Amino acid sequence: MRKTITFAGRYLATIPLSISFAALILVTALVTGTFFGPASADTQAAWAAGVTTVVDMGSWWTIFTALFIPWDPFQLVGDILAALILLGVAERLLGRRRLVPVFLATGLIGVGLGVLVQWVGSLAGEWWADGTSFDLTVDPLTPIVGSLLAASAFMGPLWRRRVRLVAFGFLIMFALYDGDTSTVYRLIAAIAGLVIGHFLSVRRRRGMVFLRSSFGEVRVLIAAVVLITAVGPLVSLLNPNGTGAFGLAGSLYGDIFPSAADIKTFCATATTGVCDDFRRLGALGGVGPVVQTFVPLALLLVSAWGLRRGRRFALWLGIVTNLAMIALALVFLGLVSSLTSIVDDTTPLEPIDVGEYVVWGGSTVAVPLAVVILLFVTRKRFALRAPREAFIRFLVIVVGAFLALALINVVVGAFTLDDFTPPGTSIVELVLDLPRRFLPVTLVGITGDVLIPAAGVTLFLFQWIGPVFWLIFTIASFQLLTATEHSVTVGDHQRIRALLRRGGGGTLGWMTTWPGNLYWFTDDMDAFVAYRVINGVAITMSDPVCREGAEKETIEGFAAFCDANSWMPVFYSVHDQYLPVFEGMGWQYMSVGEETLMHPQSLEMTGKAWQNVRSSLNKGVREGMTTVWTTYDELSRTKVAQINAISEAWVSEKELPEMGFTLGALEEIKDPDVALMLAVDAEGRIAAVTSWLPMCRDGVAVGYTLDFMRRADGSMPGVMEYLIASSALHMKELGVEVLSLSGAPLAQPPVPKGEEPPAPTVMTELSDFLARTLEPAYGFSSLFKFKAKFNPSYSTIYMAYPDPLALPTIGGAIGRAYLPSMSPKEAVSLVRTLVR
Structure with missing residues (x-):
């Protein structure tokens, strides 16, 4: 907590302008009353920007004042956070001198150009501009977004791409599917910031450079497009009064079924046939069918996730789902058109305007079609296929679920045929009606002989077998998209x-x-x-x-x-x-640790620094201890049994799981190229064992690395010092150039006398924290101190990674690499040890 507060204090000290802006909008909210509720009519008329105030009333200054007043308390909180975080980042990258003009320029361009576009569009009768020309806006987020996009030009390639992708993705989605004036102003400000940032950065000297994207970058972009087009209709669904060009796409989701009151009002004036169709549409409703309308959204989210991973199945899932959405839209549009054409002029159902047909068709047909074309054109980017076994398992699950649910529906329905509408429904008709249970209701239609059971178990199955099937399909799809073929080719081990x-x-x-x-x-x-x-x-x-x-x-x-x-x-x-x-x-x-190195050819165990090691050597000699340099294959069965017993005793004494990955165990010492050094006591029993991994040059071992270390219970104190020192002396005789005592995870090298320790960084503080936390469980620090007895030199070992944002994922993966088989009991033991 103290370090978090310290970091926050350091960060806030570098963004005085952003803090000042956050304080300013808090003051303006109090003065104008938006601190207590939405902007009043008087506040809007005096300070908000729009065609009405700027053009009709001539209040040109509102283009400026709109940048400093939040709309309501909710937006005030968001704007303050955005000022401290997003604007703060921009301030650190742009500097204080450039931030102010960039802030004002992007904000004024966003609002001013937005008002101009609305005014000109309304004069020309353009649909969106005419519908929003009376809207008034106050929005401090507009210049914040513009400043952030301008500052993105000073970021590294990774963060520059991500900030721009996320920002424009959200801005475009809200502009198309919601369409409120604030969102459009922010989009214009973001574009202005992008241009201004380009000319402010050093890249302006090279002109506009379009860099070739990697497979990963292209996949992220395409997955983002699929995600935006999938989630976009939800935005319009949540805001039914929005004016976005694609806002009508939300009409395919949610509760599209007429209520009893709607049916009564409609049938009061409609013909009998149309009334029956309308009643049938109402009977199709329920919680299950409403849930099923969101199936395309769920499948597109799965597709976007898989596309990010480059999976071929996700590509075809996205293509098929978008094609199905086109069919869904055409059927729905045809049904509405049919209803409109046959309803009397006196009915409350008003004919749909031709312009609405065009916009609705564009949002529900053109957008999915564009996504289909995009996916098909870029299909070579998604070549990763699941293993054959995983695909077969997927088919078995999906087909099995379909058949099981269909059978249950038919069997239960067969006992209640007399209660179905229309009367006289047969088993054959019930079976033929089955596919409709797995389709969105808008594809089922409101005309024709749609079978509808009476209330009860049959109706419950009628409404829920579809959602249950698609839930199973979605889970199975996730499993298929995560399945990867991991195998080693014959001959790889000999080659390596x-x-x-x-x-x-x-x-x-x-x-x-x-x-x-x-x-x-x-x-x-x-x-x-x-x-x-x-x-x-x-x-x-x-x-x-x-x-x-x-x-x-x-x-x-x-x-x-x-x-x-x-x-x-x-x-x-x-x-x-x-x-x-x-x-x-x-x-x-x-840094992820320190490797401790010895150089046998220059090794002289003299002086005070070697006193403890020499004492262990001398003690071993006095007690009749000897060493054996060998390999596992050369061991007698007796010695193999002793080593196994020593290792099992060591493991059994620990509640915690044995670590792996870069830490070898009993299985790894069986390699015929791995050397073993044994300490044998006067009675011929193995007191300790070490394994040494070779490092070769031109077929000759020129170095060895310590891996496996175990000592028997009741063995001589200092036996490991005796064994390692004896190994070093033996390697000196063999002409070995380097002896590594292996790495000490999360360790830092000792600071030489007279030198100041390096300044701590976020990464070194994280490593120190992990080292302190894991020390009670695995004794990394103790191991490092033990190796320091041999007066080694130190060589830092590193972890290199391309994406700092992925460090939590990387950390989790490395944790699983070291502890791949941790059981729940061992996990509890580890937590218990860490919190002692």
């Missing part, structure tokens, strides 16, 4: 071992041979990256394995591969020599 023996991968490279990893190879098969995909995040576990000089090509190739598969690439446990490559790609990175 050959490349590792040649050289590459650093001190942690041999971890890539462990089970659970997938492999990406360059086109020439001369380099590879090992990774795991968890929650859409592709996590690597070492430096890329490649020849010197091919680092950039390998990293960029793997990033492109992940982009094509809609994964977030994260290079985990990489060393500092690769950071320039990530900087060139515009990625960010953070």
Whole structure:
């Protein structure tokens, strides 16, 4: 909490103008009365902008005053938050000197040009302008939006694209489906801000540059289009009095059925046939059918989510759903037209204006058709298919649900045939009517022999089997869209071992041979990256394995591969020599631990710093301790049993789950290329065991990395110091160049005497917090201090990632990589340990 307050204080200290604007609109709300309720007629006439005040009354200054008065208390709260956050970001990027003119310019252009467009459009008889020409607006959000879009020119490519995409997505959606004047003014201000920002930034020297988008960027854009066109009709549904050009699209959703009072009024003057149709439409109503009208919306949301992940099924789901919506609109439009043409002139149902037909058809037919064309043209961007087994499972679930629900409906309906309308309904007609139960009611129609059961269980099934089926379909679709084929090709393991023996991968490279990893190879098969995909995040576990000089090509190739598969690439446990490559790609990175290194060829265990280690060595010699350098395959059955017993005893003593990923366990020491160093006591029993992962060059092991460490209960105190020191001395005899005691997660290197510690950052504070939190559970700090006994040098290991916004997702994926099989009981134990 203290750090949050400190951060907020630092942030607010950098945005004095934004704070002043927030205070100003609070004062204007109090003065004009909008603090207590919506703007009154007098307030609007004096301060609000619109055709009436600016043109008719000549109050030109309202274009300026409208920028500083909120409409009501609700908007006041939103405007204050927007000022402190959105305008604050703009102030930090633009600077105080540029913020004021940008703020005024975008605000005045947004409101002034908006009023001008309304006035000219109303004179020409344009539908939207004529309908909104009497509206008056006060809206501080207009200049805030304009300033933010201008400041986006000073952001990095990632945030610039996201801010613009989200801002224009919402602005265009509300302008088309709601159409209130404030939204249109904001859209104009945003466009003005985009242009002003371009000329203020250094990019103006290069002119307008259209950068080629990656697969991921295109997918985000297309998914956003599908999302906006799906959610847009809801905006018009929530505001039935809106004037948006596409506002009538909301008429396909919600309760479209006439009430009893509507039927009585309608039938008082309508012909008998039309009245019967109207009664039939009313009988089709209910909670279930209303829910079913939202099925296209739910399917489009699923499609948008899948399109973001590059899934082929999501592409066809979006195409088919939009085509179905076109059919739905045409049938609905035809039914309304039919009703209008046959109703007497004396009926309360007024004929629909031709202009409304055009607008309604444009919003309900042209928009879905445009989305269909967009998806079909860009279909090559969505090539990821689900595994065959997952698709078969999807078909079984969907078809099975359809048949089961249909059978239940027919069986129950067969017992109540006498209660159906029209009378005399047969089993055959009941079966033929089944498809209608799974379609939106507007496609069923209000004419023809629609079967309607009497109230009871049959009516309940009649109304709800459709929504239940589409719920099952939606859940099954999500499962299909998340199914991914993860497999290792035959020969991959032999190939990676050959490349590792040649050289590459650093001190942690041999971890890539462990089970659970997938492999990406360059086109020439001369380099590879090992990774795991968890929650859409592709996590690597070492430096890329490649020849010197091919680092950039390998990293960029793997990033492109992940982009094509809609994964977030994260290079985990990489060393500092690769950071320039990530900087060139515009990625960010953070420390995730410190690797402790020893150099056996220059190792001399002399001096006070080595006193504790020498004591352990001497004690081991006195107690008759010996060491054995070997491999798992060379062990006798007795020694294998002892190692298994030591490991199981160590695991059984812990309530917490054993960690994996970059931390090997018993299975990993069985690799014939992995060396073991055993400490054997005077009685021939194994007192401790360590495993050492090789680091090769030209087929020769030139380094080893410590992985597996276990000590037997009751073994000599200091046995691990004895064993590691003995291993280092043995490696000195073997000519080994580097010995890594592996990484210490979340650790920071000690600050040399006489030097000031580096200034804390958000990332280092986060790492420190995690280290303190997890220390009681896993003892990372204790392990780091233990390794410090060997006077190592330190090498920071990093995590490089392209998207800082995805850090929570990345953190969750890495957590699952380390603890993939955590049970509920172990999770409770972990939480209990952390809160002690």
